Amino acid sequence: MKFLRRGESTPTSDSTSTDAGAAVADTTVTLGKGRPTPSRREAQGRRRGPVAPAPKTAKEARARRKALRGTKEERKVSSAERRADVNNRRARMLAGDEQYLLPRDKGPVKKYVRDIVDARRNLLGLFMPLALVLILSMILSPALQAIVTLAMLVMMLFMIIEGVVLGRIVNKRVRDRFPDSTESSMSLGWYAFVRASQVRRMRAPKPQVNPGDAV
Secondary structure (H helix, E strand, O other): OOOOOOOOOOOOHHHHHHHHHHHHHHHHHHHHOOOOOOOHHHHHHHHOOOOOOOOOOHHHHHHHHHHHHOOHHHHHHHHHHHHHHHHHHHHHHHOOOHHHOOHHHOOHHHHHHHHHHHOOOOHHHHHHHHHHHHHHHHHHOHHHHHHHHHHHHHHHHHHHHHHHHHHHHHHHHHHHHOOOOOOOHHHHHHHHHHHHOOOHHHOOOOOOOOOOOOO
16 A cells, blocks of 8 residues: 655546546557558449449330440441541551550561561462462463463462572571570561461561662
């Protein structure tokens, strides 16, 4: 039992209530930290409101789909915007914009290969037109079938020879210009062969150099 000395006084009720209030406040703060702060996505999700119940009948489902599609004018505007976006992307891809190219066409190495092929006059580019002419002549005159078949075999032989020569030229020039390139020789040769075998007007991206230009 503790005795009071002279001059000391007992603690008042005010100080006791103050200490109790501080303890309660500390307890309240401590309890508030027991849950992590909600993320922005969670807060936005709570503000979206309740999820609409699933339709009970086919009629309700059709009505909901119709409401989600919007009006006829809104659908027309949306369709026109999508077509404009597709056309814009295609135009940029054909122009050689790196951002819109296909993965197979991206990079300075592939652009250099395209320029090498486009600056040459390749026999490979005549394969498709000549093949169509030979096939049509064989259909119109079956008697020429043997001659047409022989001509196509000779043409394919020349294609293979030119493809091998073109692949060697492309790989040599790429290794000289880009010594750190990791592209395989087979990949570069095939890429050049496929582009050279296409009609010039149908190549994508469009040629950026003219035949005979120095690359």
